[in-house]
Structures are given as structure tokens and as C-alpha cells.
Amino acid sequence: xxxxxxxxxxxxxxxxxxxxxxxxxxxxxxxxxxxxxxxxxxxxxxxxxxxxxxxxxxxxxxxxxxxxxxxxxxxxxxxxxxxxxxxxxxxxxxxxxxxxxxxxxxxxxxxxxxxxxxxxxxxxxxxxxxxxxxxxxxxxxxxxxxxxxxxxxxxxxxxxxxxxxxxxxxxxxxxxxxxxxxxxxxxxxxxxxxxxxxxxxxxxxxxxxxxxxxxxxxxxxxxxxxxxxxxxxxxxxxxxxxxxxxxxxxxxxxxxxxxxxxxxxxxxxxxxxxxxxxxxxxxxxxxxxxxxxxxxxxxxxxxxxxxxxxxxxxxxxxxxxxxxxxxxxxxxxxxxxxxxxxxxxxxxxxxxxxxxxxxxxxxxxxxxxxxxxxxxxxxxxxxxxxxxxxxxxxxxxxxxxxxxxxxxxxxxxxxxxxxxxxxxxxxxxxxxxxxxxxxxxxxxxxxxxxxxxxxxxxxxxxxxxxxxxxxxxxxxxxxxxxxxxxxxxxxxxxxxxxxxxxxxxxxxxxxxxxxxxxxxxxxxxxxxxxxxxxxxxxxxxxxxxxxxxxxxxxxxxxxxxxxxxxxxxxxxxxxxxxxxxxxxx
Numbered sequence: 001x002x003x004x005x006x007x008x009x010x011x012x013x014x015x016x017x018x019x020x021x022x023x024x025x026x027x028x029x030x031x032x033x034x035x036x037x038x039x040x041x042x043x044x045x046x047x048x049x050x051x052x053x054x055x056x057x058x059x060x061x062x063x064x065x066x067x068x069x070x071x072x073x074x075x076x077x078x079x080x081x082x083x084x085x086x087x088x089x090x091x092x093x094x095x096x097x098x099x100x101x102x103x104x105x106x107x108x109x110x111x112x113x114x115x116x117x118x119x120x121x122x123x124x125x126x127x128x129x130x131x132x133x134x135x136x137x138x139x140x141x142x143x144x145x146x147x148x149x150x151x152x153x154x155x156x157x158x159x160x161x162x163x164x165x166x167x168x169x170x171x172x173x174x175x176x177x178x179x180x181x182x183x184x185x186x187x188x189x190x191x192x193x194x195x196x197x198x199x200x201x202x203x204x205x206x207x208x209x210x211x212x213x214x215x216x217x218x219x220x221x222x223x224x225x226x227x228x229x230x231x232x233x234x235x236x237x238x239x240x241x242x243x244x245x246x247x248x249x250x251x252x253x254x255x256x257x258x259x260x261x262x263x264x265x266x267x268x269x270x271x272x273x274x275x276x277x278x279x280x281x282x283x284x285x286x287x288x289x290x291x292x293x294x295x296x297x298x299x300x301x302x303x304x305x306x307x308x309x310x311x312x313x314x315x316x317x318x319x320x321x322x323x324x325x326x327x328x329x330x331x332x333x334x335x336x337x338x339x340x341x342x343x344x345x346x347x348x349x350x351x352x353x354x355x356x357x358x359x360x361x362x363x364x365x366x367x368x369x370x371x372x373x374x375x376x377x378x379x380x381x382x383x384x385x386x387x388x389x390x391x392x393x394x395x396x397x398x399x400x401x402x403x404x405x406x407x408x409x410x411x412x413x414x415x416x417x418x419x420x421x422x423x424x425x426x427x428x429x430x431x432x433x434x435x436x437x438x439x440x441x442x443x444x445x446x447x448x449x450x451x452x453x454x455x456x457x458x459x460x461x462x463x464x465x466x467x468x469x470x471x472x473x474x475x476x477x478x479x480x481x482x483x484x485x486x487x488x489x490x491x492x493x494x495x496x497x498x499x500x501x502x503x504x505x506x507x508x509x510x511x512x513x514x515x516x517x518x519x520x521x522x523x524x525x526x527x528x529x530x531x532x533x534x535x536x537x538x539x540x541x542x543x544x545x546x547x548x549x550x551x552x553x554x555x556x557x558x559x560x561x562x563x564x565x566x567x568x569x570x571x572x573x574x575x576x577x578x579x580x581x582x583x584x585x
Contacts, residue, residue: 027087027088028085028086028087028088029042029043029045029046029085029086030042030043030046030083030084030085030086031043031046031050031057031083031084031086032077032081032082032083032084033081033082033083033084034079034080034081035079035080035081043086046086049065056072057072057074057084059072060072062089068088068089069088069089070086070087070088070089071086071087071088071089072084072085072086073085073087107125107127108127108128110127110129111129112129112207112208112209112210113127113129113130113133113134113187113206113207113208113209113210114127114129114130114205114206114207114208115127115130115205115206115208116194116203116204116205116206117146117161117203117204117205117206118202118203119165119201119202119203120145121145121146121158121161122143122144122145122146123141123142123143123144123145123146123147124142124143124203125142125205126138126141126142130208133179133185133187133208133210134147134148134177134179134180134185135179135180135181136180147180148177148178149177150177150178160191161204164191164192164193164204165193165201165203165204166193167193167201169190169191169192169193169204170189170190170191171190172188172189172190173188173189173190174186174187174188174189174211175187175189177208185210185212186210186211186212186214186215187208187209187210187211187212188208188209188211189206189207189208190206190207190209191204191205191206191207192204192205193205241278244274244275244277244278245274247270247271247273247274248271248274248275251266251267251268251270251271252267252271254267255267255268275568278568279568282547282568296334296335296336297334297335297336297337298332298333298334298446298448299332299333299334299335299337299340300330300331300332301327301331301332301333301340301365301376301378301443302326302327302330302331302365303330304337304340304341304344305324305326305344305363305365305378306324306326307341308340308341308344308345309322309324309363311341311345312344312345312348312361312363315345315348315349315352316348316349316351316352316361317352319357319358320351320352320355320358320359320360320361321358321359321360321361322360322361322362322363323360323361323362323363324362324363324364325362325363325364325365325366326364326365327365327366327367331365331366331367331376331445332376332445332446332448333376333423333443333444333445333446334423334444334446334448335423335443336419336423339419339423340419342415342416342419343378343416343419343420343441344363344378344380346412346413346415346416347380347413347416347439347441348361348380349412350412350413350439351380351381351382351384351437353384354382354384354385354386354387354436354437355382355383355384355385359382359383359384359436360382360383361380361381361382362379362380362381362382363378363379363380364377364378364379364380364381365377365378365379366379367445368442370442374445375425375442375443375444375445376442376443376444376445377440377441377442377443378440378441378443379438379439379440379441380438380439380441381436381437381438381439382436382437382438383436384436384437385433385434386431386432386433386434386435386436386437387429387431387432387433387437388432388433392429392431395413395429396413396414396416396417396427397414416439416441420441420442420443423443423444424443424444425441425442425443425444426441426442427439427440427441427442428440428442464579464582464583465488465489465490465491466490466491466513466514466578466582467490467491467492467493467510467511467512467513467514468485468490468491468492468493468512468513468514468515468516468578469492469493469495469501469504469505469510469512469514469515469516469533470482470485470492470493470494470495470501470516470517471495471496471497471498471500471501471515471516471517471518471521471526471529472494472495472496472516472517472518472521472545473496473497473518473521473522474518475496477518477567478494478496479494481516481545481569481574482494484571484574484575485516485574485578487571488575488578490578493510497521497522497523497524498517498521498523498524498525498526498528498529499523499524501515501517501529501533502524502529502532502533505532505533505536505537506536512533512537512540513540513541513582514540514541514542514543514578514581514582515529515530515533515540515541515542515543516542516543516545516565516578517529517530517542517543517544517545518544518545518546519544519545519546519564520546526544526545526546527544530542530544530562541581541582541584542562542563543563543564543565543577543578543581544562544563544564544565545564545565545566545567545569546564546565546566546567547566547567547568563577563580563581565577
């Protein structure tokens with residue numbers, strides 16, 4: 001009997017082709033058993049396995065041996081003989097195909113760019129997709145340094161390359177690379193180190209997917225979403241303002257037609273009420289867009305909530321239990337206290353509408369950790385109906401509302417979002433249907449703790465009269481502003497722009513006390529005018545007026561921290577601002 005891996009042709013039986021086919025694979029073992037059950041041939045490694053476990057040939061499931069997974073197949077031979085063939089899992093009954101003969105066509109046919117670099121960052125492989133995406137033929141690139149990285153990013157790329165050859169490849173990292181013609185393409189990069197047979201790192205490979213078209217589609221989608229939001233915003237504004245303008249124009253017509261004193265008073269009151277509602281709507285829009293003028297000061301968040309509590313209780317009704325959980329220590333933030341009150345009132349109103357049958361509203365203040373930094377947090381929780389995920393995704397969108405027509409502008413939560421962002425913080429929502437909702441407003445903690453003491457605040461006198469120069473390019477606003485100032489006994493000179501105002505000052509003869517100027521005017525901004533006027537008359541004080549202000553407007557038009565009167569203004573707000581400024585040091 002032959003018991004080694006060498007074939008004994010005289011004992012092979014009538015079907016040697018099966019043996020030859022099997023033994024042509026170096027890691028495939030065979031065992032030939034005759035009709036009497038006698039093993040007439042077995043590969044040497046298989047004999048060792050059989051000596052340890054004689055039942056191994058009866059296995060039908062893959063098994064582990066020598067660090068590999070094996071599978072046994074059985075085939076019946078003529079005259080009752082049996083042939084068992086043992087192969088590694090994944091191998092076939094034919095000769096093993098050279099992997100390079102499979103992998104190279106795959107690399108060449110790949111729709112994504114595949115390249116390899118040596119340790120000196122020279123290109124050692126550059127597949128056809130690389131040529132198509134980046135424009136360089138392989139003949140011009142093989143052996144050269146990696147050509148895709150712009151000069152100003154090369155140092156950063158070297159750091160990435162070192163990370164890869166240190167064994168820390170990455171997947172799906174997005175970047176921009178340039179083509180041979182200089183055009184930029186967006187790509188997603190996946191990398192891995194290349195090891196030699198001995199395990200030594202000899203280079204790196206990268207798979208680069210061209211995602212330029214996808215990025216363009218994403219940008220188009222974002223633009224479409226913006227246009228949809230703008231359309232919704234415009235429709236909401238038009239609806240609400242048309243209602244307000246109808247009231248104003250209608251009552252203005254009744255005033256032109258005369259009428260009793262009672263009718264006149266009713267018309268005047270209705271016009272004023274509509275104007276106040278229009279002003280509030282404008283403030284909500286500015287809060288949403290983070291463009292309103294903030295009167296920032298250091299405040300204790302606990303105190304703001306406590307001071308607003310009575311208004312909230314009156315607002316939401318007696319069927320809702322209001323509870324508070326204040327932090328044990330003061331929480332100082334730098335914000336506009338009036339805007340924080342608006343945040344509280346809007347969130348309380350939203351909670352009330354979510355609890356039509358009553359419930360509990362909880363206001364909580366405290367500190368939270370965000371990326372290792374302490375922040376102040378105001379949480380407003382209700383036990384209402386809750387908000388589903390689809391609605392929550394749009395809850396801060398302008399004019400998005402689930403309320404009935406006439407029961408909300410859809411700007412309440414949008415303005416909460418705008419105020420939080422403009423104050424340097426953010427707002428998040430946690431909710432589910434039937435589980436209520438919690439809005440969390442986070443604000444940066446202020447390093448300052450000094451707050452104005454009301455007892456020490458200066459009492460503003462309104463008796464002082466002054467000579468005031470007004471610079472306002474809008475004729476209607478200019479006329480009403482002059483009328484308000486003159487009604488308080490001031491001497492007023494009105495000009496239509498900055499240059500005309502400056503000419504008045506330079507001509508002399510004007511004993512000027514105060515300059516009241518719009519921030520943004522054609523030709524010369526209010527800030528530039530103030531600077532030139534104070535060069536001629538350093539003692540002149542300046543009050544800036546604006547209805548649309550953000551950091552950029554302040555930098556361009558007025559000195560940061562300068563007194564600012566916000567449009568739309570009233571007689572009382574103008575009188576208060578002017579008197580306070582005239583009495584200040």
C-alpha cells in the first residue's frame with residue numbers, strides 16, 4: 001500500500017484524472033479508499049490528521065485546522081471505491097489562479113481612482129480612473145511625487161501620509177484636489193498602508209472617489225431649501241403685514257372724512273395698535289435673522305427667569321402648574337435681558353398651546369458641560385402632547401406652524417432660535433409624541449459679574465434743552481424725528497445726508513450739543529459723520545439711529561458700544577434716549 005503523497009500508479013484505480021486534478025493544488029489533500037475500506041492512498045499531511053482523529057473524513061461541515069478553515073468533499077469511484085478531497089474553504093476543484101491575474105483587471109476596470117505611493121511619496125501605481133479623473137497619463141506620473149496636492153497644502157498632506165504609514169488609514173475623508181488643467185475636484189479618500197511579505201510597511205494605497213457632482217447636487221439642494229424658506233418667509237410677511245396695513249389705511253381714510261372726537265380717538269388707537277403689532281413682527285423677523293439691536297449687559301439668568309415668572313403665570317392660565325428649579329448659585333451671562341424675556345414668553349406660549357387640558361410647565365436653570373467648557377442653560381419643559389420627529393425637524397423654521405390660521409405667526413420659535421444664536425448660544429429640542437417637550441437654551445457664561453445697581457442708576461432729567469443736528473436720508477422719518485425733538489423744546493436743524501450735516505458744522509454759527517444720525521446713509525455713514533463732526537467740535541455727543549443693525553453694520557457705521565436708538569421709535573423712546581445722553585458725562 002502506498003501511504004505518502006507520491007502517486008503509486010499501479011494502485012490508483014481506474015480514475016487517475018480525479019487524483020491528478022486534486023493533487024495539482026499544493027494545499028489540497030486526498031484520500032483514496034477501496035471497496036473494502038482500505039486506504040490505498042493518502043496525502044502525508046492528511047495521514048497525520050487521521051492518526052489524531054480517524055473520524056475526520058466523515059465531517060460534512062467546515063472545520064478549523066492549522067490556523068485555516070477546511071472543507072471535505074466525497075465522490076464515489078468505480079468498483080465501490082471512495083475519494084475524499086480536503087481543500088481550504090474558498091478554493092475550487094481546479095488549479096489556483098494567480099491573484100495578480102484577477103486583481104489587475106479589477107484595478108484597471110475600477111470606476112474609482114486607485115493609486116499607490118512608496119515611502120518617498122512617489123507614485124508606483126496609477127490606474128485608468130486616475131487618468132480620467134485627474135488628467136495625467138500614467139506614463140507621466142509613475143515615479144513622480146504625488147501630483148494632486150496644492151503647494152499650500154503639501155505640509156498638511158505629509159502629516160496625513162505619515163499617519164497612514166504608521167498604520168492608521170482612514171475611510172471617506174473629503175477633500176479638494178486639483179487636476180492637470182488646474183481645475184479643482186471634490187474627492188472622498190480612503191487609505192491603507194502597504195506591507196511587504198515580511199510585514200514591513202513599504203508604502204500606502206489610496207482609493208479616490210470623485211464626488212464633485214454629488215457636492216454640486218448637495219449645493220443645489222441647499223439652495224432650493226433656502227429658496228423654499230424665503231418663499232415661506234415672504235408669504236408669511238405679506239399675509240401679516242397686509243392685515244396690519246389694511247387696518248392702518250382703513251382708519252386713516254376715516255380720519256380724512258372727519259367724524260366725531262370718539263371716532264377720531266378710536267381710529268388713532270387702532271392705527272397705533274396696528275403699528276405696534278407691525279413693530280413686534282419686525283422684531284421677531286430680526287431676531288430670527290440675528291439682525292436686531294441688542295442692549296447687552298451682564299445679567300443673572302436666575303434673576304431674569306424670576307422677574308419674568310409673574311408674566312408667564314398670567315399668560316398661560318391657572319390650569320397649568322408652573323414650577324421652577326433654579327441653580328443654587330448665580331449664573332451670569334452677557335445678553336439682552338429683554339430678549340431673554342422674549343425667549344421665555346415664546347417658549348411658555350408654545351408650551352401652553354401644547355397643553356390644552358392643562359399640565360405642568362417647569363423652568364430650570366443650571367450649568368452644563370459642552371466639549372469640556374461650562375455653559376449656562378435654561379430648560380423649559382412641558383407635559384403636553386409632544387412633537388413628532390418630522391415636525392421637530394422644522395420647528396425653528398420661519399412661519400412653520402402647526403396651529404390654526406390666526407393663532408400664530410410661526411415666528412415664535414424662529415425668534416427664540418435667532419436670539420439664542422445672536423447671543424452666542426444655541427437652542428435644542430427633545431420631544432416625543434405623548435411625552436411632552438423640553439427646549440434647552442444654552443448661553444456662554446460671562447466672566448464678568450458686575451451688574452448695574454438700580455439704586456445707583458442716574459435719574460434722567462428731561463428739562464435740559466439742546467441744539468440738535470439731525471442727519472437722516474429718509475424724508476418721512478426725518479420729519480417725524482424733528483417733530484418729536486421740537487415737541488420737547490429742543491432746537492433742531494435737519495439735513496438729508498452726512499455731507500450736508502458736516503457742511504453745517506464746518507460753516508460755524510451752530511452751537512451744537514448733540515448729533516442724531518442714521519447709521520447707514522448714502523455717501524457717508526453715520527460713524528464717519530460723527531468722527532468728522534467731533535474733530536471740529538469734540539464736545540458734541542452722538543446718538544445713532546438704525547432699524548437694522550448687526551456687528552458688520554456697527555463696524556461700518558457706528559462706534560461699537562455707542563448709544564443707539566432703534567427704529568421704529570416713539571416719542572417717549574426718543575425723549576428718553578436724548579435726555580439720558582445729554583445728562584451723561
